[in-house]
Amino acid sequence: MLNTIFSKAINRANAVVCGFVALTVIFACYLVYYGAVFYGVNEKGDSLKESIAKKEMRAATIEGSITDSNGDIITFSEEPGKSAKCMHKSYGQLVGFNNAVYGKYGLRAKYEDLLMTGDKTHHGATIRLTTVNRIQNLAYEEIKGTQGCVVVLENATGRILALATSYPGVEMDVNNLSSNWNEMNSSENDGFLIQNWRKALAPGSTMKPVTSTLIYDEGRADEVYNDTGTETIGSHSFHNAGKGVNGKIKLERAIVKSCNTYFSHMTNEIGAFKLQQRAESFCIGSDLELDFGNIHSEHNLMSSSAEEVAAAGFGQGRLLLTPINIALIGEAIANGGELKKPYIIDSISTSEKTFYKGKTESLGTACSKESAAYVSNAMKNAAISYGVDKKLGIHAKTGTAQVDGANRASFVSFNDRYTVCLVENNTHKAGKNLAGSAVRIYRELSKLS
Amino acid sequence: MNKKIRDIAWILGMNVVFIVLLVLFAANRELADPMMSIVIPMLIVTSGALVYTIHFEGDLVIAMSAILLLEIGQMTQVLINEGVSSMPTILLFVSPVFGAVCVAVISYLGKKDLGDEKKAQKALIIVAGGVVLITLILLTIGRNINGTKAWLVLGPLSLQLTELFKPLYVLFHAVLWKSSLSHKKRFIFSTAMTLGSAGLLLIINELGTLLVILLMWIILTFIYSEKLLDTAIVLGGTLLTVLGGYGVLGLVYSRVKSKILLGEKPAGLSKKLYQIFDKLHQRVMIFTDLDQYMIEYKDEASRQPVKAREMIMNGGLFGSTRRTTIPIENSDYAYVGLILRCGIVFAIVVLVLFFIILYRSLLKSVRMDNRFESVMFTGAALGLILPTFINVMGTTNFSFMTGIAVPFISHGGTNMLLSVFNVMLLIWGTAGIRPNITLPAPAKASSEQKADTPEQEEIPFTR
Numbered sequence: 001m002l003n004t005i006f007s008k009a010i011n012r013a014n015a016v017v018c019g020f021v022a023l024t025v026i027f028a029c030y031l032v033y034y035g036a037v038f039y040g041v042n043e044k045g046d047s048l049k050e051s052i053a054k055k056e057m058r059a060a061t062i063e064g065s066i067t068d069s070n071g072d073i074i075t076f077s078e079e080p081g082k083s084a085k086c087m088h089k090s091y092g093q094l095v096g097f098n099n100a101v102y103g104k105y106g107l108r109a110k111y112e113d114l115l116m117t118g119d120k121t122h123h124g125a126t127i128r129l130t131t132v133n134r135i136q137n138l139a140y141e142e143i144k145g146t147q148g149c150v151v152v153l154e155n156a157t158g159r160i161l162a163l164a165t166s167y168p169g170v171e172m173d174v175n176n177l178s179s180n181w182n183e184m185n186s187s188e189n190d191g192f193l194i195q196n197w198r199k200a201l202a203p204g205s206t207m208k209p210v211t212s213t214l215i216y217d218e219g220r221a222d223e224v225y226n227d228t229g230t231e232t233i234g235s236h237s238f239h240n241a242g243k244g245v246n247g248k249i250k251l252e253r254a255i256v257k258s259c260n261t262y263f264s265h266m267t268n269e270i271g272a273f274k275l276q277q278r279a280e281s282f283c284i285g286s287d288l289e290l291d292f293g294n295i296h297s298e299h300n301l302m303s304s305s306a307e308e309v310a311a312a313g314f315g316q317g318r319l320l321l322t323p324i325n326i327a328l329i330g331e332a333i334a335n336g337g338e339l340k341k342p343y344i345i346d347s348i349s350t351s352e353k354t355f356y357k358g359k360t361e362s363l364g365t366a367c368s369k370e371s372a373a374y375v376s377n378a379m380k381n382a383a384i385s386y387g388v389d390k391k392l393g394i395h396a397k398t399g400t401a402q403v404d405g406a407n408r409a410s411f412v413s414f415n416d417r418y419t420v421c422l423v424e425n426n427t428h429k430a431g432k433n434l435a436g437s438a439v440r441i442y443r444e445l446s447k448l449s
Numbered sequence: 450m451n452k453k454i455r456d457i458a459w460i461l462g463m464n465v466v467f468i469v470l471l472v473l474f475a476a477n478r479e480l481a482d483p484m485m486s487i488v489i490p491m492l493i494v495t496s497g498a499l500v501y502t503i504h505f506e507g508d509l510v511i512a513m514s515a516i517l518l519l520e521i522g523q524m525t526q527v528l529i530n531e532g533v534s535s536m537p538t539i540l541l542f543v544s545p546v547f548g549a550v551c552v553a554v555i556s557y558l559g560k561k562d563l564g565d566e567k568k569a570q571k572a573l574i575i576v577a578g579g580v581v582l583i584t585l586i587l588l589t590i591g592r593n594i595n596g597t598k599a600w601l602v603l604g605p606l607s608l609q610l611t612e613l614f615k616p617l618y619v620l621f622h623a624v625l626w627k628s629s630l631s632h633k634k635r636f637i638f639s640t641a642m643t644l645g646s647a648g649l650l651l652i653i654n655e656l657g658t659l660l661v662i663l664l665m666w667i668i669l670t671f672i673y674s675e676k677l678l679d680t681a682i683v684l685g686g687t688l689l690t691v692l693g694g695y696g697v698l699g700l701v702y703s704r705v706k707s708k709i710l711l712g713e714k715p716a717g718l719s720k721k722l723y724q725i726f727d728k729l730h731q732r733v734m735i736f737t738d739l740d741q742y743m744i745e746y747k748d749e750a751s752r753q754p755v756k757a758r759e760m761i762m763n764g765g766l767f768g769s770t771r772r773t774t775i776p777i778e779n780s781d782y783a784y785v786g787l788i789l790r791c792g793i794v795f796a797i798v799v800l801v802l803f804f805i806i807l808y809r810s811l812l813k814s815v816r817m818d819n820r821f822e823s824v825m826f827t828g829a830a831l832g833l834i835l836p837t838f839i840n841v842m843g844t845t846n847f848s849f850m851t852g853i854a855v856p857f858i859s860h861g862g863t864n865m866l867l868s869v870f871n872v873m874l875l876i877w878g879t880a881g882i883r884p885n886i887t888l889p890a891p892a893k894a895s896s897e898q899k900a901d902t903p904e905q906e907e908i909p910f911t912r
Contacts, residue, residue: 009672009673009815010812010815010816012671012672012815013672013811013812013814013815013827014812015671016668016671016672016811017807017808017811017812020804020807020834020838021804023838024797024800024801024804027800027838027841027842027845027847028793028797028800030845030847031761031788031793031796031797031845031847032766032793034758034761034845034846034847035758035761035762035764035765035788035793036762037765037766037793044740045762048740048758048762049762052759052762052763056771
């Protein structure tokens with residue numbers, strides 16, 4: 001058959017010509033597809049085209065600056081296509097980097113489009129944060145060299161005045177990533193220096209204010225509990241820190257003394273369902289979408305055993321909180337039960353346009369005003385018991401959770417304007433050891449107008 | 450005479466209009482001096498080419514297509530280089546002289562009698578010897594440029610000698626099919642020449658020309674061999690050789706690599722094979738996974754295809770004034786440079802022009818009774834279109850990339866010389882071929898011719 005068709009050279013030449021015609025037509029169609037000429041035909045090509053356009057815009061744009069609430073520079077760039085310089089190491093983890101070799105991280109990754117979208121002068125948008133550089137730097141200095149985190153909030157608004165995180169032995173120098181990239185990515189640092197405010201771990205006794213508001217709202221604040229140093233629930237016996245015995249105590253004294261047996265007993269009596277509801281009203285167990293990233297915390301009380309629920313009442317068990325959650329506990333108590341959403345972006349704007357304006361948002365009511373006032377008063381006494389000067393007007397609660405053979409020390413505190421939360425992971429310290437750092441931060445905060 | 454003048458005037462007028470359009474286009478793309486870089490050289494060269502064509506009564510469609518390609522090529526180079534480039538302009542004037550000399554040689558060879566088997570074999574050996582000689586020259590004093598040792602540098606001149614493989618290969622087959630060798634011998638000689646050339650090109654690392662040679666082998670066998678089975682053997686053999694060769698090279702590669710990792714130094718040949726596979730494999734990987742390369746920068750080798758795709762995307766249908774830099778844009782990536790500046794539509798028009806040349810040449814050449822000329826003209830047409838398709842498909846990731854120039858469009862002296870020669874050969878070859886309707890041959894002469902060339906009876910064209 002084929003021999004008959006292609007018996008002559010002319011027929012074969014015709015076949016060659018037809019082959020080239022077919023090839024040309026197929027190729028023309030391919031080229032239109034490959035070049036993603038028509039939007040929607042080649043989805044992968046479309047996204048590549050967009051990224052090319054972005055890359056080109058980036059190359060022609062001077063990366064926008066990031067400033068603190070006073071307009072003081074945090075990052076700045078002078079040349080198009082060049083990565084911005086960060087002026088404060090305390091902001092390294094927060095602002096992150098946007099690097100052709102090492103990738104993107106932090107606020108500079110999250111807001112890349114705006115930082116790289118040029119105005120008429122080819123400058124990207126400026127991000128003004130709610131932070132104050134000197135508070136941020138101090139907060140960082142307080143935790144430097146530890147696996148720590150500091151959160152400073154303004155109670156009435158939820159504005160974040162400082163958000164610092166650190167690791168032992170390595171700093172995130174975003175201006176010089178090549179020098180310590182390997183250390184940053186070592187297994188000792190969990191594979192990468194994750195911002196500690198995103199790490200959800202057992203909160204320890206800083207959970208007690210939450211349980212306390214529940215006990216108060218249940219009308220059991222004045223109920224006397226006889227602490228013998230041991231509370232047995234199911235097959236498990238709970239003890240106080242240091243095997244202490246407090247005798248007959250009520251809620252206020254239990255908060256000051258951080259009495260584990262009291263809280264395990266009361267939680268067991270009140271039940272998992274109510275504690276879970278109360279935790280949820282403090283935004284524990286749900287994802288918080290914040291302007292610097294999502295915060296994920298966990299509780300699993302409904303599927304926990306009685307022992308685990310009792311442990312959750314004083315901050316152990318199947319309960320994982322981030323430093324932001326712990327700070328929110330303090331903020332809610334300070335605000336009479338009202339939760340204000342934390343935010344760090346004050347505004348994003350160019351000389352021509354404002355893209356975003358941060359504002360105060362309510363996250364709802366966590367507890368009654370009365371219970372908040374009661375717990376607040378108890379926390380004031382607790383702060384004094386930690387050695388904090390009464391005149392400073394600080395309310396506090398410490399926490400020391402056991403996580404993988406080490407402590408997670410936490411200190412949540414507030415005064416009439418600010419909430420300060422310090423957390424140190426993988427440490428031998430106890431929560432009250434962080435009080436000194438908190439006090440120094442409060443002293444600096446008092447200088448703010 | 451009046452008709453000739455009318456033809457010249459009409460065609461020249463068309464050419465002037467086209468040059469003006471090109472200049473307007475170039476000006477729109479912010480070109481500095483289109484008068485010196487495009488108008489003057491193009492008017493002189495193309496007008497001369499048209500007069501040549503009309504004088505010899507060559508195929509005006511072929512001539513016009515080639516001239517348009519020449520003009521587009523000049524404009525592309527001027528746009529890429531952002532100004533006048535003296536070397537291509539000088540070459541525009543030198544190429545026709547070179548082409549004329551070569552056409553004269555082919556004309557002389559076409560008249561040679563190769564009826565004697567010994568004479569034919571001698572001629573074949575001389576041509577094959579030319580290929581071996583080029584390889585030896587390149588291996589001894591050749592210069593490695595852009596990864597291939599295909600260049601001979603003589604002072605300011607850099608000649609890509611491997612370009613000569615193509616006309617020599619075609620010449621070999623032209624002699625082969627004109628000779629009175631048996632079908633079996635022809636097939637053996639053709640296979641030996643192809644495999645020999647392929648081996649030599651592999652040593653020089655010139656994969657582009659190697660691919661052209663293999664495709665030429667398949668197409669020439671398909672058109673001219675009496676048996677279709679030959680084509681099946683050639684096609685199957687080529688595929689098996691390519692795939693088998695890739696597998697063997699891969700095997701050698703893995704062995705040599707393990708030796709290198711152990712700190713041993715590989716021997717000369719295995720090192721060479723290692724390098725060849727490394728280059729091949731890298732290109733295959735880029736071809737199969739370019740999207741990934743687009744997302745994350747992997748290595749320098751992927752830069753060109755990644756940038757090429759960016760240029761195609763930026764060029765869109767009708768081109769753009771955006772600037773994207775790409776290594777060796779004016780030679781291997783000239784077609785992509787054309788897409789960026791003039792768009793996909795214009796780039797497809799370029800392919801269509803090449804196709805027109807192939808169509809006109811092929812359908813006339815296969816009707817010729819002189820097999821030597823017939824194969825030469827088919828080979829010349831293939832010599833223009835095959836590198837074009839290989840290049841445009843490689844640089845646009847339709848197939849894997851091999852370094853080869855697009856005739857007329859890419860910057861390259863040797864390429865320009867041979868492209869102009871090919872076109873001049875085609876114009877000369879198609880001269881005088883007209884439908885043989887009004888002039889039937891005398892009865893006696895016709896019967897003699899039929900005995901010599903059995904196909905003649907069914908051919909509506911004669912020379």
